[in-house]
Amino acid sequence: MVEENGGEEFATLVMSLRRHLQRRERAGIRILPASHSGEMNPTGATKVTLLGGIVDDLFAENAEALKANNLEELRAAIGDCRRCKLCSGRTNLVFGVGNPNAQLMFIGEGPGRDEDLQGEPFVGRAGQLLTDIITKGMGMQREDVYIANVVKCRPPENRNPEPDEVAAC
Secondary structure (H helix, E strand, O other): OOOOOHHHHHHHHHHHHHHHHHHHHHOOOOOOOOOOOOOOOOOOOOOEOOOOOEOOOOOOOOHHHHOOOOHHHHHHHHOOOOOOHHHHHOOOOOOEEEOOOOOOEEEEOOOOHHHHHHOOOOOOHHHHHHHHHHHHHOOOOHHHOEEEEOOOOOOHHHOOOOHHHHHHO
16 A cells, blocks of 8 residues: 555656656657657646756756755855766856846856856956947946856867756756
C-alpha cells in the first residue's frame, strides 16, 4: 500500500525526470521519443520561477537557482558555478551589473578578456562604446540599465558560446 503522500512524491519524481530528459533533448541529446508530449502535474499548480524553471524539479542542475526570487538570490545560488566546461578557463564569474529593476537590459554573448579579469560585463572596448551609447546617445546613466551576458564565463579565444554552455547558464 502506498503512503498518503507517496503517490504525489512519485508523480513529482516522474515529472522531474521527464523535464530532465527534455532538457537534455533540447541540448541535442536525443533520448526521448519525438512523439512524447504532455507532462504530469501532481498538484495541478506549478510554481514557475524567475528562471522559467519549476521549483520541484529534482533533477535540475540549477535547482537552487530556480528558487531565487531576485537577482541577488540568483547570484548567491550560482556561487562558484561549475555547471559547464567554461568554468575551467575563467578568472572570474561575470554575473551582471546595473539596476535589477531596469526598463532596459543589454545582453552580450559572453565576457571577453577584460570582463573576465574584472568580473564585470562590458568593461573593455565594447563596454566603453556601450557606455557612450547609453550616456551620450540615450541620455541615461549606465547604472540605470542592466547589463549581462548569456554565459557568465569567458569562452576560449572569444568564440561564440556553444548550445550546451548556454543551456547550463
